[in-house]
Amino acid sequence: MSSVFQTYMELGFHHIFDFGAYDHMLFLLALSAIYTLSDWRKVIALVTSFTIGHSITLALSTFNILKFDTALIEFLIPVTILITCITNFFKLKGAATKQHPIWSLHNLMAIFFGLIHGMGFSNFLRSLLGRSSHVWEQLLAFNIGIELGQLLIVTILLVIGYLVMNLFHAKKRDWIMVLSSMAAGIALILIMETSIF
Structure with a gap:
């Protein structure tokens, strides 16, 4: 593994744990809240769906193909958290026994919301890349790092859930x-704190 690849993979991994970007951790919490440790395969599929989404817009934004209003993205990210929590509330009935398929509308939602979160990651990554000649390698490494970080976060959440239950x-x-209530409450605060309001 090249030093450049490893460096950017570590940057992606550590960025997902940056408490300055805790909104992404909050989204993962909301996204995985309805699952238990026995659902780990489904959760991996869900997290990977989210990564696919944010990888697309992260790449498009990095190469200046996609331009967006930063204030709008700062507003939309907590909106994705709130919507995810609301869908969780609708799934409460029968939550103890319901089986969730590995691939579902939940995965499509994760991909779509990942597109929005990718734009949130892009400002951070663009500030690191500069005029590098290894952009694709760095972009891939950064996304792999984020994916590994996300998998660690949801693993911790699933283990805590297992212990609690x-x-x-x-x-x-x-x-x-x-x-879901905790994540929704924080998301509402984040929404109200955006410059749109």
Whole structure:
């Protein structure tokens, strides 16, 4: 692995854990809230769907093919979190027994919302790239780093959920409600703090 590739993969990995960009972690929390540890394959598919989405707009933005209003993206990112939480609330009925297919409309939603989040990542990446001749390599490495970081985040969330539901005997429905309500509340605050308002 080249030093350039490794450097940008590490940048992507650490960026997803940057508390200055915690809105992306919050989205992952909302996205995976309805799943349990036994659903890990579905969660990987979901996270990868999100990565596909943000990789597309991240690439388009990096090469200046796609231009957008930064204030609008800062508004739309918490909106994606809020919408995801609202869909979780609609899934509360029967949450304890419902089986989720590996590929579903949830994955399409993750791809679509990933397109929006990719534009949020792009400003950070553009500031790093400059006039590099290894843009494609750096872009790929950065996205792989983000994917690995996202997988670690959802793994931690699934393990915590497993412990809460099995050691403390919390109901799955209640766990989904707590996570989704918390994420929705923070998303509303972020929406109100954007320059659009």
